[in-house]
Amino acid sequence: MTMTFKTISVIGLGYVGLPTAAMFASRGLSVIGVDVKEDAVARVRAGEAHFVEPDLDIVMRAVVTAGNLRAVTVPEPADAFLIAVPTPIRDDHTADVSAVESALASIAPVLKRGDLVIIESTCPVGTTARAAEQLRRARPDLSLPDDAPEASDILLTYCPERILPGQTLRELVDNGRTFGGLDRRSALAARDLYTLFARGPMRMTTAPTAELSKLVENAFRDVNVAFANELSTVCEALGLDVWTVIDLANLHPRVNILAPGPGVGGHCIPVDPWFIHEALPEQTPLIRTAREVNDRKPHQVAERVVAVAERYRDPTIALLGLTYKPNVDDLRESPALQVARDLAQREIGRLLVVEPHVDALPAGLADRPRVELTTLQEAAAQADIVVILVAHNRFRSLDRGALSHKIVIDTVGLLTVPLVSM
Ligand SMILES: NC(=O)c1ccc[n+]([C@@H]2O[C@H](COP(=O)([O-])OP(=O)(O)OC[C@H]3O[C@@H](n4cnc5c(N)ncnc54)[C@H](O)[C@@H]3O)[C@@H](O)[C@H]2O)c1
Known part of the structure; x- marks a missing residue:
């Protein structure tokens, strides 16, 4: 069954969240952008991006003027919630997922039966399963996919982003996408949503597989650049x-x-x-x-x-x-x-x-x-x-x-x- 979404909410209006919000809005959805930073929200309300990304301002002006994208600091009810908040590392190289936890805490009060929650932030393996636990604690009245596979009140999917800043609008459309559902119904729902604008290959898998595949992409790049960098020091020593x-x-x-x-x-x-x-x-x-x-x-x-x-x-x-x-x-x-x-x-x-x-x-x-x-x-x-x-x-x-x-x-x-x- 194909799901229909009228209103979606994007939590975190940064390099990933804002262009994604603008893209969904440009396809006619009513999009509520949420950010804790007042100045980011103010810029979006003015129809501007608060960072440099080619052509994003043009799309933003159009969707804000048409009333398809509006920005707020506190989440409101929607049919789907996309979380695109930062996930940095601490000084000791451990993952800091506190912004994801805060985002989940902020949407929990407005969730209703049938809603889809998508985590887009790059996260350690297991984050989506832990998100389900957190939402269950916050909203014991709603079932999650691991309580009621294929029949839950809330759908939960991990959907990593791999855009290249500077080419974001093109890559959002053309890049392949992975939908790591906590159950198949969750993955399918996320895929239905992205079909509104994404044209690249789409794959469905489990949440931990999707989480690791995202991390592996960047670890692959890092290991291969390290080889080149090591080679540069070898060559320097050899003249x-x-x-x-x-x-x-x-x-x-x-x-x-x-x-x-x-x-x-x-x-x-x-x-x-x-x-x-x-x-x-x-x-x-x-x-x-x-x-x-x-x-x-x-x-x-x-x-x-x-x-x-x-x-x-x-x-x-x-x-x-x-x-x-x-x-x-x-x-x-x-x-x-x-x-x-x-x-x-x-x-x-x-x-x-x-x-x-x-x-x-x-x-x-x-x-x-x-x-x-x-x-x-x-x-x-x-x-x-x-x-x-x-x-x-x-x-x-x-x-x-x-x-x-x-x-x-x-x-x-x-x-x-x-x-x-x-
Ligand atoms: N930028 C990229 O090219 C890129 C590519 C792939 C994946 N990612 C991943 O996507 C995620 C987001 O990255 P980004 O570059 O868009 O970050 P960003 O810092 O540009 O934007 C994140 C936004 O989230 C807001 N925010 C923080 N906590 C919040 C909360 N609790 N509620 C609402 N808003 C909140 C911040 O104020 C900020 O505006 C990260 O996990 C990153 O690793 C980024």
């Missing part, structure tokens, strides 16, 4: 060019080594592998080591800069890029920013930071002496040492001739043309 080595190795039809860099950033890849390791430390030495290799890399880059800086009395060092990946304004968990902060703290010279996607230096740089935000041309002209930390498209115009008398540390291979012939 070889890692980009050329990788380019040659990748000629093998079954080898595909990823690109090394100054570390691994963003709020997914450096975080999610710990959720697996926390649950099964004995079984996951590779996942843990990959995390350590990638976490060590910003420090290794800073050490390399310090080593070459010692050749100068008072060097001017250009740092190109601060964001966690190219062509975005996102600084979360950015290894480039870590390198910059590390160098600023050591006060080894004048730092000229170039980051075309921010208007001001972030904390840890703004409050340091002799650190300036400047243009690519100015930094390239004045620097003794140029450190390339992010492969922004805008850096590709860098005049290689102007760098010929400078020391260049290119952590992302921006300037490298692999030497595949002799």
Whole structure:
């Protein structure tokens, strides 16, 4: 039986929740967006996104003006609730799912028979089953799928998100989706809902399988980037060019080594592998080591800069890029920013930071002496040492001739043309 949804509620209006809410609203559903942050709610009410995402503002304006999306701070009744709140790690690398628990606590009073609850946040294995326990305690009058499989009052499904910021609207439609139901009826209901706009392949499975499959995607990326990063330190020690080595190795039809860099950033890849390791430390030495290799890399880059800086009395060092990946304004968990902060703290010279996607230096740089935000041309002209930390498209115009008398540390291979012939 296909379920019909008239009103849905999205809890957490961030990078995942807001575009998802806008997408459902654009398909004619009445969408209630809920966020604990007043300013996020105010921006949504004004028809604006509170972060940069191409084309999202256009969709937002249309759906808010049409009255299909409205934002509130306290949940109201709806037919389906999608939870897309943050799930960070604590300093000791353990998962912090308190926002998911708060979101569940906030929707419990307004749940009614027949409602569907979907967890979209990236979560440790077992979170969906624990969500059922929490809802059962809060609403003993309603049955959950593990009390009454295929016949419960509330349907509960884990549905992970894998969008790429910067391409969110396209990926929401095109990406494949997994529906991990606590029972089959829950998975089917979530699939029916997403069919409103999603066009990618759809798979139904159990909740823990869906939970682990999401974590595994990011652990896979982390382990493979760690291999590339380890290779970069091997090549550096041997005086070889890692980009050329990788380019040659990748000629093998079954080898595909990823690109090394100054570390691994963003709020997914450096975080999610710990959720697996926390649950099964004995079984996951590779996942843990990959995390350590990638976490060590910003420090290794800073050490390399310090080593070459010692050749100068008072060097001017250009740092190109601060964001966690190219062509975005996102600084979360950015290894480039870590390198910059590390160098600023050591006060080894004048730092000229170039980051075309921010208007001001972030904390840890703004409050340091002799650190300036400047243009690519100015930094390239004045620097003794140029450190390339992010492969922004805008850096590709860098005049290689102007760098010929400078020391260049290119952590992302921006300037490298692999030497595949002799
Ligand atoms: N951003 C991505 O590219 C991406 C991709 C895949 C998965 N994820 C996962 O999706 C989840 C959400 O990530 P995000 O990037 O959208 O986070 P975000 O920080 O951009 O947004 C989360 C929002 O939830 C709000 N919030 C927190 N607690 C709340 C509560 N109890 N009730 C209502 N609102 C609450 C916050 O104020 C914030 O606006 C995380 O688990 C993340 O790992 C993110």
